[in-house]
Amino acid sequence: MAGLEDLYREIILDHYRSPRNRGELAVPPAHKTEGFNPLCGDEVAVYLDVDSVSGLVVDIKISGQGCSISQASTSMMSDAVKGKSVEEARLLIRAFKALMSIHESKLEGESDGTDLAADLEGVRLGDLEALQGVVKFPVRIKCATLAWNTLQQGLDEIGAELPN
Amino acid sequence: MAGLEDLYREIILDHYRSPRNRGELAVPPAHKTEGFNPLCGDEVAVYLDVDSVSGLVVDIKISGQGCSISQASTSMMSDAVKGKSVEEARLLIRAFKALMSIHESKLEGESDGTDLAADLEGVRLGDLEALQGVVKFPVRIKCATLAWNTLQQGLDEIGAELPN
Amino acid sequence: MSPLDVERIKADFPILNTKSRGNRLVFLDSAASSQKPLAVLDAMDHAYRHHYANVHRGVYEIAERATAEFEKARAKVAKFIGASEARELIFVRNATEAINLVAYSWARANLHAGDAVVISHMEHHANVVPWQMLAAERGIELRWIPMNADFTLDLTRLDILLDGAKLLSVTAMSNVLGTINPLAPLIAAARAHDAFVLIDACQYIPHVATNVRDWGADFVAFSAHKMCGPSGIGALWAKAEILEAMPPFLGGGEMIRDVRLEGFTTNDIPWKFEAGTPAIVEAIGFGAAVDYLDSLGMDAIRDHEMRLTRYALDALHDEFADRLTVYGPRDVSIRGGAISFLFDGIHAHDISQVLDEDGVCVRAGHHCAKPLMRQLGVPATSRASFYMYNDEIDVDCLVAALIKAEKFFAI
Amino acid sequence: MSPLDVERIKADFPILNTKSRGNRLVFLDSAASSQKPLAVLDAMDHAYRHHYANVHRGVYEIAERATAEFEKARAKVAKFIGASEARELIFVRNATEAINLVAYSWARANLHAGDAVVISHMEHHANVVPWQMLAAERGIELRWIPMNADFTLDLTRLDILLDGAKLLSVTAMSNVLGTINPLAPLIAAARAHDAFVLIDACQYIPHVATNVRDWGADFVAFSAHKMCGPSGIGALWAKAEILEAMPPFLGGGEMIRDVRLEGFTTNDIPWKFEAGTPAIVEAIGFGAAVDYLDSLGMDAIRDHEMRLTRYALDALHDEFADRLTVYGPRDVSIRGGAISFLFDGIHAHDISQVLDEDGVCVRAGHHCAKPLMRQLGVPATSRASFYMYNDEIDVDCLVAALIKAEKFFAI
Ligand SMILES: Cc1ncc(COP(=O)(O)O)c(C=O)c1O
């Protein structure tokens, strides 16, 4: 049985109490995306400033409300992608979801267990690994992934706006 | 446990094999009413010729298809009401339904057991009493009452058409 | 009315004698769904083992038996809520479907662009979204009865809100605040404006003796799973003449009288609204549930819950003073046993998680009442809710676990 | 594939070891609703006794457990029918609701006056009435695929019928005739006309290994209660992209992402279509049912039923010759185990009644297929139908009881 310490690691509580990158960015030039956790009511808004030439996430700000897990995950996410390229951010999203045991579009018994390794290859999650304990509390996985899904949606929307 | 003999009395099988008053009447002057048993698909058409002056059911004919119980009940009903006044026919309907243990609009526990006696008072059911065995086969009650409900509807419709 | 013997009652519920995370299960989430007594589980198991068959269409013994038990259950539930006839009770999946049935059948036949539907700020999504869908589709205006600071409805502008309204649809008891709404003046006001009345009694009927005829409402919706019955079944009660005038909702077997290539005719009520194979065994379980409630007595249940709620409100206040906010009335005569609360600076989700360590089950979230949460200005609350099987010891366990939780998240 | 050990299977079904009217229960009405194995009853009872709670919203252990079991059941059922993703499987009350969901949500959003819907003369009312309602409401044309004298569909004019059609909705197996319809050419023809395809697989999935992806249909409807699962639950399968594009059907909790005073946004599929508290324990029972079917093997079940149906058709013919008419194909490779029949001059209802005396359960009536009955020119038939728990002895009991019945009504 998983204990509370697995879930509430010290670094998580630290991000919860002192969230990084809180605030808003002017829209435009920044892009704002909102996410909801339909189950518990948590909400997050991700402001992304992506440089269309360099493809770098030059700035990111976060607002919204949520539990310690969603807030900490949001804060860590903002730290992790700030300054990274959109491509690196997408790899991070994929790796983080793999950490949360989310392998989309697979029915039970069809996963061969190699996905996690594949998804994580070459990606350093660092502090984010503290969130791995969440996997043992399935209901909380949605708390941890809210910010990441919102980030993904934001990157998709920005990508769609870009001329290519 | 009720046996088959309770249900299929000889007189019932006789009416089934040799149904009385089969046929149709010209509409108008007669009135035609159709009835359906939504559960088993039985259908009946009752043709009624009611004299508007005397208020007597001068003629009645029956067509349709159904099981032995519904056919026998229909046949017996036609015999029982032919030549009777509309008022007598209505008393018969009420008495027959009472025989079938149908006391409409009562919730379990609210019936005090006196209804049957009250409903039957002064009404002679004669042969129809052979159908009492049906009560022990609840699903068949609807077979037995189909013709009677259709008769009731027919009388209502005729009543509504009459100037008063 | 004799007081409840909670120890004996607890013994009736198998799950309450299990452990969660190594501790005795302290189940304080009955407002979401209640636990089931043995009598209900046995009734369902017995049906499957002895007289299971599809209903209404079989001539053979077990089908007759299944049909009789199914219809007997309908009569029991109808009687339990004071309906005058069993045929006024439609079995549905849950209260949500009951309200949608009214929205699809009655409202789409009777409401037109410009008509208004009046609901309140404290409605469950089940009594919000169907009307929003209707409003968007039909150009109907949705109006909201606001809330006072004391968590009761603000009825001062009720007459203005009801002007031009065709339907008033309100909850009898809030699943978040516990507030019992004043149905008599609400319904009287609606009547004065010729508006129909739907009561969402999902939280009320499980806890307070109910007579729908006395209420004088037109529609009443509730779910079995919140009143000791199984999942998968609920009911819509409505006056027979209203049901008879309504067009059908779902089409299929059972709800027809005849089907031809050119069209169909409908069956009598209640079957007209029960298309397809119904939740047969669930209905039987529902009947067993109201038998169980009757055996305890609804007045005794209400009395017990009032005292327990009083005890809990006092205990929370004594222990946590202003660090913990309760969202709901303090007067137990106008509230049920659902207590929503928040600690300053600690998210509801985190509180529930820590309580779970001690086997204490409380819900956290928006409780399917996001408009209300926005009125309260919070994203979520924790909610402890009681039923006849809870006692002071359960409340003490809650308070003890909350003390631990507050410490855990102390900054 | 090893043949079924029917004696052992019978032992799995508690009700088959009871008596009816003093005789061994010979249950031949599985096409109406099947009996349930112990594994299914135990899974449900266990859920209520050990981890019952409302799903999706609780942080505490038993709620997590209930949610996990509920979603695991969805994945199991999805896998059982060959779906590629669990989220393509919507839990509903029964096949009837599944079809109505498509009619209310997809069809009302996509079909307009003048469009046609094509069904067949052998449809169950569940696949007739929703389209008649839609036709009456929207001015949609309902077209019927006729039937050949050999009880198969007459596809000669299919292309003409499909011209201008937006939807083809047909049964995979007739519940009256047993006929298995040729889905491949039907679906190919619909595709050629850009029509969507709904398959009523209510009678098919319980008896024949199914892969909905191979079918290439858009919607597939079925019920748990006909496949060893509990009453009160069924499923709609549809392609994810279609479900995602569809407007919601019932509004309420669970199906929303956010609700504000001004309106709501919908949740992801499948939850978008599951408003309110779902049939939680029924879903778990449904999962256990497909586990049970898998443990026997669908191919073995089909093989067993084909042999038993052959045996029964032969026995009926040998015993009663032309005095008994079978309505349905004689070739068991294109039919399931539902055998409709009539004695000359004896009503189906009366036959069933006499059979019941001997504990033999067969259904009598229109089987919710009145348009088909009118085609057959009979008001009702008797129907015996088989499942994996039936054997030759059951058929022998049927024949013996029919001999008695024929005597009883002899003129
Ligand atoms: C072919 C067919 N379609 C639909 C249905 C309707 O199923 P349900 O009553 O479970 O909704 C049935 C079952 O009676 C059936 O046999």
Ligand SMILES: Cc1ncc(COP(=O)(O)O)c(C=O)c1O
């Ligand atoms: C007040 C209220 N209304 C409606 C509902 C919806 O009930 P169900 O989910 O059983 O449809 C609930 C339960 O969550 C409720 O508390």
